[in-house]
Amino acid sequence: MSFGVCLNNVREKSPLIHNITNYVTVNDVANVLLACGGSPIMADEPDDAVEITQICNGLNINIGTLNSRTITSMFKAGLKASELGHVLLLDPVGAGASALRTNTAIRLMKEIKFDVIRGNASEIKTLALGSGTTHGVDADKADSVSDKNLSFMIDFVKNFAKSSNSIIALTGAIDLVSDSSKCYVIRNGRPEMGKITGTGCQLSGMMTAFIAANLDNKLESAAASVALMGLAGELAFKDGLGNSSYRNNIIDEIYNMTGEKLDKGAKYEIF
Amino acid sequence: MSFGVCLNNVREKSPLIHNITNYVTVNDVANVLLACGGSPIMADEPDDAVEITQICNGLNINIGTLNSRTITSMFKAGLKASELGHVLLLDPVGAGASALRTNTAIRLMKEIKFDVIRGNASEIKTLALGSGTTHGVDADKADSVSDKNLSFMIDFVKNFAKSSNSIIALTGAIDLVSDSSKCYVIRNGRPEMGKITGTGCQLSGMMTAFIAANLDNKLESAAASVALMGLAGELAFKDGLGNSSYRNNIIDEIYNMTGEKLDKGAKYEIF
Amino acid sequence: MSFGVCLNNVREKSPLIHNITNYVTVNDVANVLLACGGSPIMADEPDDAVEITQICNGLNINIGTLNSRTITSMFKAGLKASELGHVLLLDPVGAGASALRTNTAIRLMKEIKFDVIRGNASEIKTLALGSGTTHGVDADKADSVSDKNLSFMIDFVKNFAKSSNSIIALTGAIDLVSDSSKCYVIRNGRPEMGKITGTGCQLSGMMTAFIAANLDNKLESAAASVALMGLAGELAFKDGLGNSSYRNNIIDEIYNMTGEKLDKGAKYEIF
Numbered sequence: 001m002s003f004g005v006c007l008n009n010v011r012e013k014s015p016l017i018h019n020i021t022n023y024v025t026v027n028d029v030a031n032v033l034l035a036c037g038g039s040p041i042m043a044d045e046p047d048d049a050v051e052i053t054q055i056c057n058g059l060n061i062n063i064g065t066l067n068s069r070t071i072t073s074m075f076k077a078g079l080k081a082s083e084l085g086h087v088l089l090l091d092p093v094g095a096g097a098s099a100l101r102t103n104t105a106i107r108l109m110k111e112i113k114f115d116v117i118r119g120n121a122s123e124i125k126t127l128a129l130g131s132g133t134t135h136g137v138d139a140d141k142a143d144s145v146s147d148k149n150l151s152f153m154i155d156f157v158k159n160f161a162k163s164s165n166s167i168i169a170l171t172g173a174i175d176l177v178s179d180s181s182k183c184y185v186i187r188n189g190r191p192e193m194g195k196i197t198g199t200g201c202q203l204s205g206m207m208t209a210f211i212a213a214n215l216d217n218k219l220e221s222a223a224a225s226v227a228l229m230g231l232a233g234e235l236a237f238k239d240g241l242g243n244s245s246y247r248n249n250i251i252d253e254i255y256n257m258t259g260e261k262l263d264k265g266a267k268y269e270i271f
Numbered sequence: 272m273s274f275g276v277c278l279n280n281v282r283e284k285s286p287l288i289h290n291i292t293n294y295v296t297v298n299d300v301a302n303v304l305l306a307c308g309g310s311p312i313m314a315d316e317p318d319d320a321v322e323i324t325q326i327c328n329g330l331n332i333n334i335g336t337l338n339s340r341t342i343t344s345m346f347k348a349g350l351k352a353s354e355l356g357h358v359l360l361l362d363p364v365g366a367g368a369s370a371l372r373t374n375t376a377i378r379l380m381k382e383i384k385f386d387v388i389r390g391n392a393s394e395i396k397t398l399a400l401g402s403g404t405t406h407g408v409d410a411d412k413a414d415s416v417s418d419k420n421l422s423f424m425i426d427f428v429k430n431f432a433k434s435s436n437s438i439i440a441l442t443g444a445i446d447l448v449s450d451s452s453k454c455y456v457i458r459n460g461r462p463e464m465g466k467i468t469g470t471g472c473q474l475s476g477m478m479t480a481f482i483a484a485n486l487d488n489k490l491e492s493a494a495a496s497v498a499l500m501g502l503a504g505e506l507a508f509k510d511g512l513g514n515s516s517y518r519n520n521i522i523d524e525i526y527n528m529t530g531e532k533l534d535k536g537a538k539y540e541i542f
Numbered sequence: 543m544s545f546g547v548c549l550n551n552v553r554e555k556s557p558l559i560h561n562i563t564n565y566v567t568v569n570d571v572a573n574v575l576l577a578c579g580g581s582p583i584m585a586d587e588p589d590d591a592v593e594i595t596q597i598c599n600g601l602n603i604n605i606g607t608l609n610s611r612t613i614t615s616m617f618k619a620g621l622k623a624s625e626l627g628h629v630l631l632l633d634p635v636g637a638g639a640s641a642l643r644t645n646t647a648i649r650l651m652k653e654i655k656f657d658v659i660r661g662n663a664s665e666i667k668t669l670a671l672g673s674g675t676t677h678g679v680d681a682d683k684a685d686s687v688s689d690k691n692l693s694f695m696i697d698f699v700k701n702f703a704k705s706s707n708s709i710i711a712l713t714g715a716i717d718l719v720s721d722s723s724k725c726y727v728i729r730n731g732r733p734e735m736g737k738i739t740g741t742g743c744q745l746s747g748m749m750t751a752f753i754a755a756n757l758d759n760k761l762e763s764a765a766a767s768v769a770l771m772g773l774a775g776e777l778a779f780k781d782g783l784g785n786s787s788y789r790n791n792i793i794d795e796i797y798n799m800t801g802e803k804l805d806k807g808a809k810y811e812i813f
Contacts, residue, residue: 027299031518067611097583100587145671242791301739314636524788525784
């Protein structure tokens, strides 16, 4: 099945995705979910979150701006979604930057089976190694995937996918999406995307919708959403564009993406 | 009094509107309030909400992303605003989708006299019937107003307006705005507006400002805000536009709307 | 040192700024911080806020949509940042509009030494005089700085800077940025910026980054950020522009600003 078919399935099935996510980028997450063909809903009061997640197809847990109330919701809704066999994604924003974030992410991984964990290199390393040196919510340069350390990093994500029993999506200049046996190496996107807040959060929302609409092809559909985000970033770019217009243009390009365009523009290899 | 005069009154009086609203679409609500000539303020800590609402002209209560703290604020600020004779609007986001949302909306209606309740068909049906089958925060297709069920739905909103003693604004492909005796049937807008998160929330903020600036013409000014939102959606649309740019363009069109343009573009009948 | 050099230092050092800020404008604050060359992070759960602030260069405390939990975080993170010698900014959104906001701002000023306090005329007057008559979160017209009251207002901010031991940035049609001995009078900007929610919040985030990257020139770098915001507002403006596109264009202009353009476009005198 091609990436384009994965996208077409999202548009056709319009999965409803429950997002327990940070308030910094939540509006963009909602609009990106709508742009790709999904449908967003947000609820973060414990009782409400448990009930809302039951009418959804997937749950996207993003720990940016977590608090004690929303952490309770993450666990309660996460367990309920897991019980119902819904798609579950963890975005460990800032894992490694504080004990609360690191420990919450690690506890979530222990108690809930996530279909996929998506983060930058620092966050993923923190979760894999149990410690980290994170520069805020952005990845340390030392951690990033490059052609020099590519085969090392591919092994690293495959191993972490195996030990965590989740698909690992480590995104950055080069994106890696892997289960224990295969790894997609995706080279879409532009460095200027790092100057927009929340492209990672947006991708997490979208990836949850992709997997929910492609349950028999989880790895491929996760990779398809990564390629879509990056390709939209390429198509949306123009010289001299500021980061606010760039943000808007990327969402517009996702809205206007077709399966055919995605298949043509996606740049990836499988290892 | 024409819809255009209602708009001109908003621009002239610049009512200050207190919004206890969800964090997903709150920025757009603020910018839309500014675009139409009102002035926004947000406060959701109980003591602060009670005090802030006193310096305002209207209170917009939106239960999306409600939590136990903000629910307390909704009741306390709502009672204070009611006591002061301020305009009060309820946007029951997701009523029917969870017990907390349904029950909170119903309790709010019982304890506070709202000038208007604005929601989609699923939400309004839930409140009118005391139960519902809501697909997330978007209306079920089965619930939507069409030419086939129009006279039934007009009677339905008139009856609910009577029993609730509030203006009912049921918005969707066809919008109904009714008190117990009259019903505006408004046909502005485009289906693509459903691909933008929060156009309903934006309308609720704007509607509160419209009524606050037109106290002697509550029904007409509520209808005027609905026509304004829809007309802005028509003027903002271009083929090939993505949902992010469409969102921005709609707010821009509201900002640039004149009373004359609104009167010319509004499409409605009164039953 | 020129304003342009201040900007270049932000781009070079990329200070990481912790923002405890309102959820209305937080996304724009993050994108503006990225646009000027800084890096944003948000955390508002007490323990998390204390830890996150330690890896940052500055802390921006904005009391819009404050609640009991985030107030605790403001004090705890503020004291930790102060202890570590980080740059500290207070944005007293709505001081004068409610007791909770006024008292929280005054208590913060008492317990924490802020490098700079940035607000509109109503808010700054409230803090200086201990009382206020604020029209919501926007400045009263009676309070605004004009050529008529300019020398009075310059003395006022100098005196408040002395008594508070902080730089005072009072922004509006004419902006004043002052320590106890000097006052920058800045005349960049356009009145239409008042029709965008959160330009003040955005400026506060940016100002924290400017000071953090220019520790030996705090007053000048604070003034530079004010001029940058205003100049971006001038360059971004076109006739007929709506407030949503204007918001986006301003962020884009900040992203595309150079030190040279800033030095050329800044309009200010020093008193």
